Amino acid sequence: MFTYFYRIRDRYKRDVTSLAIFTDQDEKYHPDKYEYHCCGASVTYSFNTYKVKTQRVDVLEQSDNPFAVVILTILTALKQNEEGHDHLVESFLGLIRRLLNRQLPKHKIVRLVAFIKRYVHLGNSPLFNKFEEEIKLLTENPAYMGILEQVLQIDTEEAEKRGAISGRLIGIEEGKAQIVANLLVNSDFDIQTIASLTGESIDFIIEIKNKLP
Structure with a gap:
């Protein structure tokens, strides 16, 4: 984090702040500073942090901030080893349903749906095919026309x-x-x-x- 800070500041000559987002499973792992000491010289760099694992699902679900969907997606993915794949897929589909019901610009919905899809690690399995079909059904509503096509275009480009x-x-x-x-x-x-x-x-x-x- 310190390396990113000083390189960005040196290159762009602008004030810089940092935010470390931790997406690991260990709730106790939460470093918030970098320290360096050598021959009497020292540097201490403190930075902002955000621990996904410790966030409350109910608060995120009520939030109107699109970033809350990103955090809910990561939290759902962290449960991959704790819950069965069927339950995991339903959780991701629930996220997409809530996302489609929000009053967000269509281009933001497209990007968030594409982000959620990237977190579904099921390989080329029948369950993944079911997940794809469910997304297709969810986006057949005239209000959401074109969303699936744009998501597929993002998948292809990436x-x-x-x-x-x-x-x-x-x-x-x-x-x-x-x-x-x-x-x-x-x-x-x-x-x-x-x-x-x-x-x-x-x-x-x-x-x-x-x-x-």
């Missing part, structure tokens, strides 16, 4: 982004491997030197060397 990022990462790894391979074949450098020159680990260099013909 899948394409993930694919592009994955492809770039693979390309980066292939590029690193090619540089290491060229140094192994075309130079007299030993493994330690190549690791130092490329910034890669010795294990990575050895792995590439073992793959060479």
